[in-house]
């Protein structure tokens with residue numbers, strides 16, 4: 459098991475921020491943590507990395523108790539860029555991390571190349587743009603090839619080129635077997651990164667988020683709608699005809715190819731196929747509409 463969070467509860471004064479967070483990750487994957495401002499995402503990350511105490515519950519990471527100091531080498535946490543020192547250079551930061559991790563200097567150059575920041579390695583942070591800071595944080599987080607990477611809003615405010623670059627690196631890390639838990643409000647970007655989204659609401663991870671929210675809906679325009687409908691019903695396909703006289707179904711149980719070939723076998727022509735992806739944004743609106751963030 460890579461992550462086990464069991465009934466985690468945390469309160470600040472009288473306010474319960476985490477009210478029984480529960481989830482498990484049993485194979486390397488990218489998991490997105492999504493929720494309105496103040497829903498407790500940063501609090502959860504801080505508890506998982508032992509930066510913050512909690513009231514009750516249990517956390518195990520990589521089969522070890524979360525307080526086990528040996529986890530330090532295998533887990534990285536990309537936090538807010540306020541942790542960077544304005545007067546130091548990117549190289550200084552990476553040098554510090556590599557010394558703590560007992561890594562050779564060659565790792566600094568290697569990771570700088572990987573995130574594309576060789577040109578500004580010797581610049582001070584005060585001259586850095588937001589994108590450059592995020593790249594440095596990423597380099598610091600991945601320099602030791604962590605097995606688990608926690609990322610708190612790493613793509614907020616990035617321009618498209620930096621966001622694409624960040625996405626490319628995260629997908630590469632995932633291919634290499636790193637598990638990534640990433641919080642973000644950028645739902646388009648999340649859709650590009652993963653299908654596994656944990657929606658946080660009222661201090662919990664919603665049960666619904668664990669279900670397959672990520673479906674495609676198909677809308678077929680055919681030349682003989684009544685006949686098409688009859689054939690599909692005869693063959694027990696769960697489809698309906700909508701107000702626009704299109705055949706409508708989702709891809710949970712029905713394959714587009716099967717439907718098209720069945721219709722073709724009966725000489726029905728599919729004139730147009732429209733596909734709508736029910737992505738993170740739609741699911742977010744369904745779950746949070748009417749909810750005020752702070």
Ligand SMILES: Nc1ncnc2c1ncn2[C@@H]1O[C@H](COP(=O)(O)OP(=O)(O)OP(=O)(O)O)[C@@H](O)[C@H]1O
Nearest residue numbers: 470471475493494495496497498499500501502752
């Ligand atoms: N040190 C603290 N003392 C008291 N309340 C706090 C403290 N830190 C956070 N909170 C409160 O805990 C709640 C959760 O905050 P948290 O930063 O975990 O949310 P978040 O989901 O990460 O929000 P965002 O999307 O805005 O980053 C908020 O209501 C916040 O005001």
